[in-house]
Amino acid sequence: MSSALPPPPPPQWVVTLNSPMPRPTKAANSIPDPPGFSSNRGGKQQKQQQKQPIEKKPEETDALKLKKAWEIAIAPSKQIPMNAIMMYMSGNSLQIFSIMMVFMLFKGPIQGLIGTNAVFAKFETPATRGRLLGVKAVYVLVQLGLLALGIWKVNAMGLLPTTRSDWLAWESERQPLERAHFAFR
Template sequence: MEKGKGLGRRWAIDLTENSTPSSREFPDPLGFDRASQDQDDLTVSRQKKEAEAAWKSQKAWEVAQAPFKNLMMMGFMMWMAGSTVHLFSIGITFSALWQPISALQGVGKVFEPYKDSRVDILAPKLLFIALNLAGLALGIWKLNTLGLLPTHASDWVSSLPPAQEVEYSGGGFPLH
């Protein structure tokens, strides 16, 4: 006869039988309380949710402050480009205008991963918007320094004479 066939195993226990005693029939060990275990599970899950909310809030603030780094870099690049109209300065100025505009169009998508009922993302959104508006203002200022903004009536009407440039110079030594 083959081994294990036809003979019941002497030390095997069938745990699927209903005749085995249930775990409720045995008393809990000393110091063990099922209610405190359930309460501990609730506390742990609450702590995990609070930690996740704190992480989301921190990441939302990091994303909101990211345009500041771009603002400093763009300001330096504009300064290095100078105030003459040439390809590099126009490219830098276009980039300085385009980046904040595209960032402002996608504010909702940027902060979508951080939406949560426990996380207030209004303040990070407002900071993000303010920094991008500052970047846009920097680009407009550069357009003005390049002389590409229409700031006088003659820029709009061809029959008017162009604005007179007024230049002031100071310093030096008086010659008496």
């Protein structure tokens, strides 16, 4: 009968992989916190200071809200150059790609115009209500600029009836005031 030998011990890397990480020593806790960071190691006074929220003045909050509102109002203007290049590059023929591009160009500004008040509702307070009118006006003008780009593209594609030949069906025949006849001598 042969005796079975015990399996060899696992390699050292398997043992370290399966063993839990050692707990940090007190030397690691002696490293000071970086500026502006406070850990939970402090006493009661430090914990009380952490619980108190930092109070901002209403004027500061309103100024921050107005700044963010201006950022949102001007954001669509950053799309105008990109959309203009895309409209130019898509060509003026009636293809599915150019039609979808024009559809998307109209969809975004129309949705933006419809939801103007909803976009700026979170920034509206009694103190900022009057100043938000200018922000909303700029937002609406930028959206109208995007719509004008869409109208330019539709006209370039020949879909707007802007020439006289587009309205020939509704024109009546002109009646001459005089008639000239040739006379033979």
